[in-house]
Amino acid sequence: MTDTAVALLGESVHRQLRQLVLSGGLAPGTALSVPGLANRLGVSRSPVREAVQQLIYEGLAVAVPHAGARVATIDDDQVCDVLAVRAVLDGLAAAAAATRVTVFDLAKLNAMLTAQEENMRGGTDTARDTELDLEFHAFIRDRSANSTLAGELARLEAQAHLYRGDLWRSEANRRIALREHRRIVEALESGHPDDARAAAEGHVRGLITRLLRQ
Numbered sequence: 001m002t003d004t005a006v007a008l009l010g011e012s013v014h015r016q017l018r019q020l021v022l023s024g025g026l027a028p029g030t031a032l033s034v035p036g037l038a039n040r041l042g043v044s045r046s047p048v049r050e051a052v053q054q055l056i057y058e059g060l061a062v063a064v065p066h067a068g069a070r071v072a073t074i075d076d077d078q079v080c081d082v083l084a085v086r087a088v089l090d091g092l093a094a095a096a097a098a099t100r101v102t103v104f105d106l107a108k109l110n111a112m113l114t115a116q117e118e119n120m121r122g123g124t125d126t127a128r129d130t131e132l133d134l135e136f137h138a139f140i141r142d143r144s145a146n147s148t149l150a151g152e153l154a155r156l157e158a159q160a161h162l163y164r165g166d167l168w169r170s171e172a173n174r175r176i177a178l179r180e181h182r183r184i185v186e187a188l189e190s191g192h193p194d195d196a197r198a199a200a201e202g203h204v205r206g207l208i209t210r211l212l213r214q
Contacts, residue, residue, distance in 0.1 A: 010047045016041060028073035086153065087208070097143035098193045124169055140184070
């Protein structure tokens with residue numbers, strides 16, 4: 001297998017495991033057995049081992065001495081702490097993106113909003129909804145052109161989605177989140193960094209408020 005093929009396989013395995021964790025297919029606290037996961041995915045152990053290490057780096061898994069790794073767990077207090085930090089960094093990313101987004105970028109973001117709205121008409125699909133939410137925020141942070149900021153946000157956003165409360169499943173919360181996503185895109189369309197910062201921060205702080213009201 002060429003180096004390129006090895007790298008692509010590793011990325012694929014990491015993506016599959018990450019999706020399983022974020023969708024609940026691998027629940028918090030689940031042991032991440034390298035042999036078991038390799039059998040499940042039909043691959044060798046090496047890319048699985050590397051993918052598990054990447055999950056640990058991202059805060060989605062934790063290493064347990066003499067017991068391998070497990071999917072990380074996050075409680076009410078921890079998710080509030082994660083979201084409090086994320087609110088500030090999301091604001092920074094949106095402010096930077098407001099001066100850089102193109103017409104093509106805005107079209108892509110509006111297409112995501114349309115997809116989210118269409119998803120509201122059907123039943124809840126945690127894997128689908130989580131992936132689209134992460135894609136939306138990833139697109140904005142990547143447009144900030146700040147790799148350090150983007151890297152930190154990627155970890156915080158993934159950790160927030162580990163939370164297994166009603167936050168990501170309630171239809172009412174999903175509708176509110178869609179409305180807040182629209183405000184972010186409208187602020188980005190305006191090209192005003194302060195408006196984009198306020199909309200992005202307001203969205204995450206809204207998540208905190210809804211969490212505390214559960």
